[in-house]
Amino acid sequence: MHRGLHPADRVADYTARGWWGDETMDALFRARVTAAPDREALVDPANKQALTGQAPRRLTWRQIDTETDGLADLLLAHGVGPGDVVGLQLPNTVELVIAYLALWRIGAVVSPLPVQYREREITELGGLAAFSAFLTTARVGDRSPAAEIAALRGGLPALRTVFAFGDTPLPDGIVPVTTAPGAADRVAAHTAAHPADPNDCVTICWTSGTESTPKGVPRTHLDWLAMSWATIDAPRLTGDDVLLNPFPMVNMAGINGMFLPWLRVGGVLVQHHPFDLPTFLAQIQAEKATYTVAPPALLTMLLAREDLLSATDLSSLRLIGSGSAPLAPSMVRGWQERHGIGIINFFGSNEGIALLTDPHDVPDPEERALYFPHFGAPGTRWSSRISGQVSIRLVDPDTGAPVTEPGIPGELRIKGPMVFPGYLGGAALPSPFDDDGYLKTGDVFVIAGEGGRYLRYVDRAKDLIIRGGMNIAPAELEGLLAGHPDIAEVSVVGYPDPVLGEKACAVVVPRAGAHPSLEGIVAFLRDCKIASYKLPEHLEIRTELPRNPVGKVLKRELRADLSTGKDLR
Structure with missing residues (x-):
């Protein structure tokens, strides 16, 4: 079921091009152990x-x-x-x-789950x-995840x-x-008898998308390790770097942004959880x-808080x-x-998008904030090794026609070799x-910049809310709230937050007489x-929801009103 996920012709093609090889996660780790066995490599949250406990x-x-051997043996x-x-739920x-x-x-x-996930x-x-x-x-804080799982075993027949x-x-059992x-x-002895195939599945992460039912995203050694070059090359990581990781290692940001680069180049990985600003700043200095x-909103807030930054020694920090x-x-x-700290602009996904604009390729900070690499644009070279491996096209969202002119949304x-093989249960x-x-x-992006060398992000075609790096699918909340006795209609949208980036707002039309x-x-x-x-962390009451001529809720209008602070009631 989880063997040989990419078709043989793709494996042969990408291998012949030198984009894929025989690398596996365990082989990379063993190479690190062999190279510097007694060098410090991993640090717990403070x-x-x-x-x-x-x-x-x-x-x-x-x-x-x-x-690793001890746990593997168990x-x-x-x-x-x-x-x-194996479901994995750890901070x-x-x-x-x-x-x-x-x-x-x-x-x-490995199927990693955020520690916030509960029974549902x-x-x-x-x-x-x-x-x-x-x-x-x-234990995590005042919760016992082990006890929660013990209580759920009857609902997981394969467990x-x-x-x-x-x-x-621990609970019994x-x-x-x-x-x-x-x-x-x-x-x-086990690994000798069962050698890993680089085309085998190694993770199933989860993407909320716009639907209430999440989709599983299987990935192999091949595509994860190809994708990791993007997050190694942009920050120019080496074995001398100290990586401070505040993102949960459950999806692209934590796994490909921090974990896999550390596994490939070495250095030190410093873990952080849950996000706490004083602890985070103290770790930058101490480690x-x-x-x-870090999320954009947090970086904006910190710039306005010179009292916090001036009390922290940031001299070691090259890039964020x-x-x-x-x-x-x-x-x-x-x-x-x-x-004197460069900001790398990331656009990524569990499925395999990896567009990163770094200070080396784009020194101007304003261009770097607005644009992403348009790999394959004529006459343009990028330093990342994935730039010659990714094929990009923009198409009209309605007709599928190619978009090749600047300024037209597509x-x-x-x-390319970093794209996943397809969703779990993809046949259905x-x-x-x-x-x-x-x-x-x-x-949706548009082609921009001199010679069309950039892509500029226009909008999320999906309605996903991203709260501190965690995805919230509005459709899930809307489906649940449809059963609330006081609610006639509901739409869930994101609104800006200075630290977490976005939070969820429920825009509600009440039933008659309800409050x-x-x-x-x-x-x-x-x-x-x-x-x-x-x-939801905010509630707006309306007499009706804005809709287009065919009845679809105009979430963009709701988001725009919330972002400008307009009272929707």
Whole structure:
């Protein structure tokens, strides 16, 4: 089911071009261990004690390898093996890294879930991916994810075993993560008998899109490792870098933005969770971080808070990656001119988009804020090695006709070695690819700049709300709120937030005589057992929703009104 995901002709073509090879995740990790076994490589969040009840740790490559073998051995002893899909719900700690590496070492498939996910999301996604095992922790804050999973086992028929890190007493039937003598030898025997195929699935991440049912995004060693060059080349990462990672390692941003570059080039990976600004700034200074990532709204806010920045030694920081929302030119220029720190403009997706504009290729901060590389534009060269591997086209969203002239909006379509092979259960879903094999991204751009060398983002064709790097699908909330007794109509849209980028607003038309409140709506959704970050944080009451002539709600009008602070009531 999860073997050989890309067709043989594609593998042969990209291999012949030198874009794919025989690399695997475990082989890259073993190379790091061999190169510098006793060099420090991985650092826990500074607040780990409060988060999980465990003391923060600092590990060398050799220590990571030893713990990876120990966990791999435990998994094998309980029947987890090649091709098994394992749900993974852990905060950004050293244990999360070890879990990925151990599961990849034995050929299992990792399906990472945000720690905020609760019963509703875990049951739905675990059923779609047929989780055969689940790996979590005894405690995150005041919650016990292990106990929550134990209570859900009846709703996940494929689930055989649940494992948990942590010293807190575990519910009956949960396997504690421990290490047995001789683990390395047993794991070595397993890997010798079951060599990894680079075309095998290694992760199933989840994308909310515009639909209430999430889609699974399977990825292989081949496409992940091809994509990782984009996030290595843009910040010019080397083994001397210290990467501070505040993004959850559950999707493209955390996995390809931080984890895979660290795995390929070495250096030190410093974990951060949950996001806390004083802790984040303290880690930059204490760990001498050279590279990190942050939402645009946070970077804008920090520029306005010189009291915070002046109290932090930022001298080690070379670059900051940012994206998921348009960057303000004034913000990019402010960081460069006032602090000497370049901002990299990111546009990416779980499915395989990787457009990054960096200070080396685009020194002007205002151009860098507005534009992305138009790979393949005549007479234009880019330093990233993916620039010669990605094929890009824009097409009219309605007719599919090619868009080749500047200023005309077109849907971005891409093809190349970093694109995923297709959605989980894809035979039952509309194909994400066009007839020529290009991924239909649903994102609208225009050609811009001298000689058409740039792409400028126009709009999300999808209505996704991105709150602090986490995706919220409005359709899911709208479907649930349709059952609220006080609501006749509802539309959920994002509105600007100075730190998280966006938050969710419920725009509601009440039933006759009803008076819905934000508190009541939140309580209703909590009873639906959804993740807390999805809950609306603002309520607008309307007598009607704006619609086009065929009855579709005009969400763009609602977003525009919210962004300007207009009272919708």
